[in-house]
Amino acid sequence: MLQTNFVNHTFENPLMNASGIHCMTVEEMKELANSKAGAYVTKSTTLKERAGNPSPRYVDVPLGSINSMGLPNLGIDYYLDYVSEAQTKTETPIFFSIAGMSVAENIEMLEKIQASDFHGVTELNLSCPNVPGKPQVAYDFDLTEETLEKIFAFFTKPLGIKLPPYFDLAHFDQMAAILNKYPLTYVNTINSVGNGLYIDVDKEQVVIKPKDGFGGLGGEYIKPTALANVRGFYTRLNPSIKIIGTGGIRNGQDAFEHLLCGATMLQIGTELHKEGPAIFERIASELEDIMEVKGYKSIDEFRGKLRSITD
Known part of the structure; x- marks a missing residue:
């Protein structure tokens, strides 16, 4: 019922972790591989190992989470060695995330991946709002196009990009016009909503240390924005560019809504952090229940078929 076709592969279900959650170490990624997730993605990596921002840098809050992680990771060689080996030992597809x-x-990391034995999908994160002093490439449309032009001059393996949220319909139009020029496998939307602020009223202070408390919001807070971005790009991108929906997925209904907006795969972040890998089995079961009540036998029967009010 939940089988999903994506990148010439049939996934048992469309559920994945969001990069950064439960994927820092080999041990965590093995737990994802052994879970009911349809696929999983590595921690977004840099060339060299990074310690990231000072703690506290991630805090669960009532309607989601706030974080300013600063891209902590163990470096590209650590993750590339893992995925190159794991792809020969597991049937669970692996996505490789770089930032x-x-x-x-x-460019240097993509050249390394191009020359490697890894034959899975690479996810290029163009939305990293939590690194102090570093702007997001995806909010600079000229730089985004320049970057993609350089990448596709040499990179021939499947490539998707992760985007920040956009809030203006004109920006959907502008970004889609750029993305449609390139043979992208997918667009992952959205990353966290940048520069939120959460306050501990008892202490009269912020709850995370980096950036004076400013951080990316995730979870229930951001689902409406995530759904809008999934829909915005689904209706503007070439059909060959699929959508991974990310943001605010806590249960089967949230998953159904992302799919209805046009997503093909779904990534879970905040709620995975709170609940652990058992969440995939729960959400898959809840999604199946919703589909059964509605009479759908496959996701393709309703994917992207969100109705507008026309009367």
């Missing part, structure tokens, strides 16, 4: 500190670093 360089500069365009040049992203």
